[in-house]
Amino acid sequence: MDAVWMVLGALSAAAGGAFGWTFTEYALHNWAGHKGKGRNRFSKDHLRHHSKGDWFAPSQDKAKLAAMVAGTMLPVAMLAMGWLLGAAFTTGFMACYIGYEVLHRRLHTHPPKGRFGRWARKNHFHHHFCDPQVNHGVTTPIWDRVFGTHVTPQIIPVPERLAMVWLLDPATGDVHKDYSHDYRLVTREERRQQARRKKISAALATA
Ligand SMILES: [Zn+2]
Ligand SMILES: [Zn+2]
Structure with missing residues (x-):
């Protein structure tokens, strides 16, 4: 019986x-x-990932x-919970941490497979x-929902310069037909026009 409780305890600690x-x-x-706005190392690296797209x-x-x-x-966990629970807690945490790193990279480098991937x-x-102020969770939306930063995406406009390799059809250079219901490509010219329109409406608003 003791062994059963030990296993259950370890599994709960790993889930925690x-x-x-x-x-x-x-x-x-x-x-x-x-x-962090680039004021710490993690923030610097992360903002670079945003501006370059495929940089990690x-x-x-x-x-x-x-x-x-x-x-x-x-x-620390072993001291707080004992060796078994502490080791299980750390294993659960680290497994998800490593899983997140792998998943995040694959989102950028590999096409979606299945519902979760999409x-x-x-x-x-x-x-x-x-909007970089929303959808911070990569493995789960749970905390975005808790903190009110969750948005359900519609069709995503992807700047040509930052398009993921898997998104494009090499024959046409446009979004592959398998993904065209989720993404669309924004050309440089379209972005230029958008910026021009923004400038004009900002100037009109202050006039
Ligand atoms: Zn990313
Ligand atoms: Zn980000």
């Missing part, structure tokens, strides 16, 4: 760690990354940070191309 990651993901992205911080930096987080969390890409690219 996983849930803890989802909050960390939101907090890092929104409050450190965007509200070097993998060895990400691995070092992950090792540091695990190395700090494990002894949702995760639309949710994330709405954040990239429509």
Whole structure:
């Protein structure tokens, strides 16, 4: 019976760690990354990811940070919850942390497969191309819903310069027909015209 309770306890602690990651993901992205406005290293890297599209911080930096987080969390969690629960909590947290890193990269580099893949890409690219103040969660929308920053994406306008490789049909250079109900390409000329229109309406508003 003791063994059953130990397993149940460890599974609950691992689930707690996983849930803890989802909050960390939101907090890092929104409050450190965007509200940080380039004043911390994470924010600098994240804003660069936004402006370049397919740029990610070097993998060895990400691995070092992950090792540091695990190395700090494990002894603290073991001290607070005992060795088994502490190790399970840290494992749940780290598994989701690494899963997030893999998922985020794949959203940019690989086409969607299945419902979750389609949702995760639309949710994330709405954040990239429509409004960086919303949809901070990458693996789950739960904290965006809690903090009122969740928006259900419609058709996403993707700037030509930042278009994901998987989005485009190499034969036409336009959005692949499989994704045309979710995305549309915005050409440089269209962006120029939009900027011109914005300038004119701003000038009229102050006149
Ligand atoms: Zn991204
Ligand atoms: Zn962002």
